[in-house]
Amino acid sequence: MRPNYGANQHFEEGSAKRYTSGMEITVTERLIGEIFASLSPRLASEWESKLADPSVPRVTANGLAVPIIRAEWNHVDDFFDGLFDTANKMFFSGSLPACRRSWNNRFRRVAGRIDCRHQQIELSAPHYEACGTAALGVVLVHEMIHLSLYADGRPFGHTREFKYRSSSLGLPDVHHELPIPDRLKPRKAHLYRCNCGRIVESRIKFRKPRACAHCCRHFSRGRYDDRFRLVYVGQRDSA
Numbered sequence: 716m717r718p719n720y721g722a723n724q725h726f727e728e729g730s731a732k733r734y735t736s737g738m739e740i741t742v743t744e745r746l747i748g749e750i751f752a753s754l755s756p757r758l759a760s761e762w763e764s765k766l767a768d769p770s771v772p773r774v775t776a777n778g779l780a781v782p783i784i785r786a787e788w789n790h791v792d793d794f795f796d797g798l799f800d801t802a803n804k805m806f807f808s809g810s811l812p813a814c815r816r817s818w819n820n821r822f823r824r825v826a827g828r829i830d831c832r833h834q835q836i837e838l839s840a841p842h843y844e845a846c847g848t849a850a851l852g853v854v855l856v857h858e859m860i861h862l863s864l865y866a867d868g869r870p871f872g873h874t875r876e877f878k879y880r881s882s883s884l885g886l887p888d889v890h891h892e893l894p895i896p897d898r899l900k901p902r903k904a905h906l907y908r909c910n911c912g913r914i915v916e917s918r919i920k921f922r923k924p925r926a927c928a929h930c931c932r933h934f935s936r937g938r939y940d941d942r943f944r945l946v947y948v949g950q951r952d953s954a
């Protein structure tokens with residue numbers, strides 16, 4: 716029996732784990748496999764073999780260790796549309812309202828976000844590039860659990876009920892643990908400070924004295940003024 720969380724559904728104590736040919740996979744992993752299978756047989760078999768091989772690199776998404784796998788770009792929208800529709804039917808008796816889905820380029824800590832009232836889901840493009848289709852699929856399922864609570868008129872934060880629904884789908888954690896992609900990490904920089912308090916960052920160390928552009932613009936008609944000379948405060952390593 717698949718978990719089914721539609722309105723008025725009675726909650727059964729259920730196990731998220733299923734056994735397929737000796738391999739333990741969660742409901743969410745199986746769902747992702749079904750979507751891959753509907754897109755391309757090659758993707759489906761790549762997913763199966765990566766799931767079965769513990770030496771394949773994985774990322775942790777909501778407590779689930781997901782192998783990194785990518786759908787071809789022409790399949791990406793189909794993947795997330797298919798995941799939403801199928802998960803809606805499989806897990807929530809089709810009770811979830813349709814959602815707009817968009818990519819966000821600036822997410823750092825979280826890989827996804829949902830605005831339940833306006834039915835808007837945002838997924839992180841940088842995390843997608845770094846962690847792959849399946850990991851973001853897990854994040855989408857997580858956001859759909861928020862939406863299911865909202866649709867059922869329940870508090871829709873990370874409540875105990877949320878945790879229960881989440882773990883029954885094979886997602887033990889409520890936190891998005893996807894690693895921060897390299898291109899979002901602050902890079903090495905030399906830091907300089909002006910008396911006005913502004914910090915100026917530079918990839919290279921200044922050879923000549925430089926002054927604070929803001930102060931020079933406001934107090935010396937844009938010309939270099941030694942009163943506003945930048946003082947070296949040190950180096951920031953890439954975090």
Ligand SMILES: [Zn+2]
Nearest residue numbers: 857861873889
């Ligand atoms: Zn959440």
Ligand SMILES: [Zn+2]
Nearest residue numbers: 909911927930
């Ligand atoms: Zn200044």
